[in-house]
Amino acid sequence: MSRIAGVFSALREQGRQALIPFVTAGDPEPSVTLPLMHALVEAGADIIELGVPFSDPMADGPVIQRASERALAHHVSLHDVIGMVRDFRRTNEHTPVVLMGYLNPLEVMGYAAFAEQAAAAGVDGVLTVDIPPEEGEVFVPAMKAWGIDPIFLLAPTSNRARIERITAAASGFVYYVSLKGVTGAANLSLDNVRQKLAEIRSCTDLPVGVGFGIKDAQTAAAMAGFADAVVVGSALVSRIEANIGQPTTAIAQIKGVLEEMRAAMDAG
Amino acid sequence: MQKNEMRLTDLPDEHGHFGPYGGIFVAETLMEPLDELRVAYEKYLQDPAFIAELDADLQHYVGRPSPIYHAERLSRELGGAQIYLKREDLNHTGAHKINNTVGQALLAKRMGKTRIIAETGAGQHGVASATVAARLGLECVVYMGEVDVARQEANVYRMRLLGAEVRSVSSGSKTLKDALNEAMRDWVTNVDNTFYIIGTVAGPHPYPAMVRDFQAVIGREARAQMLDMTGRLPDALVACVGGGSNAIGLFFPFLDDADVVLYGVEAAGDGLATGHHAAPLCAGRPGVLHGNRTYLMEDKDGQIIETHSISAGLDYPGVGPEHAWLKDAGRANYVAVTDDEALQAFHRLTRTEGIIPALESSHAIAQAMKMAPQMDKDKTLLVNLSGRGDKDMHTVAAREGLKL
Numbered sequence: 001m002s003r004i005a006g007v008f009s010a011l012r013e014q015g016r017q018a019l020i021p022f023v024t025a026g027d028p029e030p031s032v033t034l035p036l037m038h039a040l041v042e043a044g045a046d047i048i049e050l051g052v053p054f055s056d057p058m059a060d061g062p063v064i065q066r067a068s069e070r071a072l073a074h075h076v077s078l079h080d081v082i083g084m085v086r087d088f089r090r091t092n093e094h095t096p097v098v099l100m101g102y103l104n105p106l107e108v109m110g111y112a113a114f115a116e117q118a119a120a121a122g123v124d125g126v127l128t129v130d131i132p133p134e135e136g137e138v139f140v141p142a143m144k145a146w147g148i149d150p151i152f153l154l155a156p157t158s159n160r161a162r163i164e165r166i167t168a169a170a171s172g173f174v175y176y177v178s179l180k181g182v183t184g185a186a187n188l189s190l191d192n193v194r195q196k197l198a199e200i201r202s203c204t205d206l207p208v209g210v211g212f213g214i215k216d217a218q219t220a221a222a223m224a225g226f227a228d229a230v231v232v233g234s235a236l237v238s239r240i241e242a243n244i245g246q247p248t249t250a251i252a253q254i255k256g257v258l259e260e261m262r263a264a265m266d267a268g
Numbered sequence: 269m270q271k272n273e274m275r276l277t278d279l280p281d282e283h284g285h286f287g288p289y290g291g292i293f294v295a296e297t298l299m300e301p302l303d304e305l306r307v308a309y310e311k312y313l314q315d316p317a318f319i320a321e322l323d324a325d326l327q328h329y330v331g332r333p334s335p336i337y338h339a340e341r342l343s344r345e346l347g348g349a350q351i352y353l354k355r356e357d358l359n360h361t362g363a364h365k366i367n368n369t370v371g372q373a374l375l376a377k378r379m380g381k382t383r384i385i386a387e388t389g390a391g392q393h394g395v396a397s398a399t400v401a402a403r404l405g406l407e408c409v410v411y412m413g414e415v416d417v418a419r420q421e422a423n424v425y426r427m428r429l430l431g432a433e434v435r436s437v438s439s440g441s442k443t444l445k446d447a448l449n450e451a452m453r454d455w456v457t458n459v460d461n462t463f464y465i466i467g468t469v470a471g472p473h474p475y476p477a478m479v480r481d482f483q484a485v486i487g488r489e490a491r492a493q494m495l496d497m498t499g500r501l502p503d504a505l506v507a508c509v510g511g512g513s514n515a516i517g518l519f520f521p522f523l524d525d526a527d528v529v530l531y532g533v534e535a536a537g538d539g540l541a542t543g544h545h546a547a548p549l550c551a552g553r554p555g556v557l558h559g560n561r562t563y564l565m566e567d568k569d570g571q572i573i574e575t576h577s578i579s580a581g582l583d584y585p586g587v588g589p590e591h592a593w594l595k596d597a598g599r600a601n602y603v604a605v606t607d608d609e610a611l612q613a614f615h616r617l618t619r620t621e622g623i624i625p626a627l628e629s630s631h632a633i634a635q636a637m638k639m640a641p642q643m644d645k646d647k648t649l650l651v652n653l654s655g656r657g658d659k660d661m662h663t664v665a666a667r668e669g670l671k672l
Contacts, residue, residue: 055571056445056557058452059295065439077569103293103556108570130293130556134283155297157459162299180297181457 003096003124004149004172007046008207008228017224019044019262020209021254022100022233024051024067025084026076028240032247036254037088041095043255044262049127049231052081052101059129061184063234066241078105078114082121089122098125098151098172111142118148125149125172133169140169153177154200154208156192167204173229176200176210184234188213194226217257217264224265232261276523276599279590284473284560287596289589292472294559298452301459306474308379313481318374325370326485329403330360332367333489336497336650342620342637349643351636352502353623353653354490356514363626363655364486364514365396369465371482373400376463383407383462387451389416389444389510390581390628391423392655393467398432408432411450413443416580423659441574444584448558468511469588472559476588483517490650491521498648504529504639507652508631509549509602510582512591514654519600529601532591533635535577536604546575548587549595549602562589578607578663579627581655609634611667614657626655627663 001009011018021040025033033050040048053071057064078101085097099118106114106128118126126148131139133152143150149172154163156179167174178193179185193210200208210223211231220230236254243250284290292302312318326332335358339351356364369386376384384401386408388394394410401408410432417424417436427434440446448471455464469476469483494502505522507515509532522528537545545551548563555564557572565573565585577583594600605613610627613634618624625633629652636651643649657664665672 055440055573056449058449058558059456061453062439069440072571075569079569104564104566104572105570107555107561108566108568129295130559132292132294132296132299134299135291135293153296155295155299157297157300159300162296166296177295177297180459182453185457187457 002147002149002172003094004047007096008173011046017227017265018046018209018229019258019265020047020049020229020231021045021236021258022049022051022231023236024053024064024071025081026053026071026074027067027237028070028244030074030076030080033084034087036251038092039251039255040258041092043258045095045258047096047098047229049098049100049233050081050085052078052099052105054102054105057102059182061182061234063184063238063241067237078109082117082123085123086121096124097122098127099123100127101129103128103131111139115142115146115148119146123148125151127151127175129153133166136169144171151175156180156196160199160203163200163203167206170206173207173209174200174204175231176208176227177212178210179213181212183212185213188219190222193223197226217260220261221264221268224268230261230265276597277520279593280473280477284477286590286593288554289562289592290473290476290560292559293556293561294472295456297456297459298472302472302474308375309474309478312375312378318378322371322374325374326367330366330370331358332485333493334358336490336493338497339621342617343640345620346637346640348640348645349503349647349649350645351640352494352648352650354486354518354650356486356652356654357625357629357656361392361396361399362658363392363396364483364517365393365467366399367485367517368467368479368482368513369393369396369400372463372465373404373406376406377404379463381461381463383458384465385409385411385451385454385462386465386467387411387444387447388467389447389583390579390659391416391420391427392581392659394432394434395423395426395430397465398427398430401432402430409454410434411437411447411454413441413447414438415442416444419663420580420659421662445572468513469516469590470511470558470560470562470586476560476590479513480516480520480590483513484520486514486517486652487519487521490518494648494650501525501528502648502650503643504531505650506531506533506632506636506639508533508582508628508654509587509591510535510546510584510628511586512588514652516588516590518652523599530594530599531635532600532602533631534602534604535579535582535631536606537576539606540604544576545604546577546583546585547604548585549591550604554592557586560589562586562592578610579631581626581628582631603635605631605634611664613637614664623653624657625653626657627660629654
């Protein structure tokens with residue numbers, strides 16, 4: 001069983017939901033990422049989504065755009081991000097890591113070369129925002145050949161035929177984008193998410209994570225009422241931005257936000 | 269040619285692919301809206317009432333057909349091929365961009381959308397979008413990089429006069445590519461009531477095909493006009509290529525005319541060797557950006573790099589996927605012209621023919637000036653004069669140390 005499947009199966013037995021924090025690798029500088037990843041696990045993260053910086057993050061709101069720009073100021077490459085996961089794995093063999101980003105850096109490295117190197121470093125899944133399954137004929141098998149789960153997005157605009165097609169291509173879990181908008185947006189409707197999740201579950205047994213626009217413990221707990229995983233990104237990354245030059249403070253604040261979410265989700 | 273061989277004009281395929289290029293590389297939220305757009309476009313393309321309305325607008329509002337002008341004095345001075353200009357600069361709003369915005373706005377109206385968004389570099393597409401939005405009473409938001417807002421002040425004011433809201437984009441390199449990113453973010457957020465008018469033949473399917481089809485009126489007219497004026501097809505076509513909409517609009521109706529040589533002219537900026545340019549076809553490599561696979565300007569890690577051109581309309585790190593395909597297929601030639609060469613051509617055309625070309629179009633003129641002397645006097649070169657140069661007065665004056 002893959003690390004991701006193992007985590008979901010264990011949580012399911014406990015009747016709990018996964019908490020998945022997102023941070024951008026190399027933000028605000030490369031040396032912060034490794035201690036930050038370990039801190040996320042201490043604060044209750046079940047899976048880590050590690051953002052691969054990209055110059056043109058079309059699906060991201062301003063908070064994560066600026067995180068990408070900070071990381072790119074240090075020339076953090078996909079190669080460097082894989083290296084960070086390798087370092088993380090030296091002391092953590094159980095927490096799955098999903099790389100999240102855009103396709104072009106993978107195109108340049110080559111799908112097979114990426115999958116091989118990422119798998120060797122201990123990467124468990126990859127979520128490339130801008131590759132729908134229609135364009136994934138080469139990409140999906142290349143990832144699966146090395147045991148990397150291709151994680152796909154579902155959206156409020158995905159109709160039933162698309163949900164079926166996407167869940168057929170996906171493995172690990174699927175990621176439901178909870179609103180029409182970019183990461184960190186403010187127009188989340190719990191009722192809409194609940195309805196759509198019911199439709200998705202009627203198409204697949206894969207765990208369903210929910211993300212985009214989850215800002216606080218209360219929303220995280222509400223989402224955990226009907227999702228298998230809650231993804232939180234901008235609410236954490238904004239703490240890095242508020243504490244540039246003070247990584248210890250940033251990490252402490254991020255742990256605080258995550259611990260509150262963890263407690264609220266487990267209480268619910 | 270084998271009878272059942274696929275013709276270049278048959279592309280893209282049903283998934284928007286031109287060979288390995290094109291396609292749909294967007295976040296899931298946009299997949300369904302793009303499909304809705306594709307269905308609407310395919311439907312109305314076959315709808316006689318839609319086509320009639322489009323043709324009437326092109327005639328009475330845009331001022332089509334645009335003339336072809338024989339630049340006799342310039343041709344004589346150069347001493348070679350006869351240069352003809354397709355006068356897209358004479359269109360309403362001063363460039364070819366309006367051909368596409370008129371078409372997409374009619375489509376937006378048919379689809380029941382009440383809000384239009386657009387990205388713009390030089391501001392020509394922004395002005396053309398604001399223009400059609402004003403005419404149809406649609407809300408209009410134009411995204412424009414902070415750098416371009418500063419260097420195209422007059423066009424920003426024109427858009428505001430037309431009732432559009434111009435949003436300055438300060439992320440990334442603060443130019444056209446970032447304006448496109450921001451427009452995509454707006455679209456994904458307001459997808460229910462919003463129609464995104466992309467200004468060039470890039471972006472996810474169906475945009476490259478749709479924008480091409482709206483711009484192909486340039487080549488259809490030109491083909492008939494040249495036959496009428498000279499009794500035969502031109503020996504070569506020359507057009508500038510940023511995203512590539514004026515070039516593909518001219519080239520497309522000639523793709524099956526194997527004897528007509530095609531030249532797309534990219535911006536070499538300070539020179540290809542300096543790295544300061546905007547010539548992905550001449551000096552880039554294939555990758556994925558803005559919803560399609562095409563040639564890009566990128567670094568070794570796949571990050572998109574900042575481009576440079578004196579002309580804001582060519583200052584883009586990607587290019588339409590059909591151009592990528594025509595390059596690989598060997599059907600079109602892609603070359604690059606520096607800022608200095610484009611400026612010389614700008615002045616030369618202005619002084620010899622009394623026509624002030626846009627800096628974008630000046631790149632095509634510069635290429636024609638290189639080619640004409642190498643060709644016999646009975647050969648013909650058709651250059652797409654895609655826009656007029658009024659918007660560039662400040663840029664040209666500043667180069668000469670003047671402030672207007």
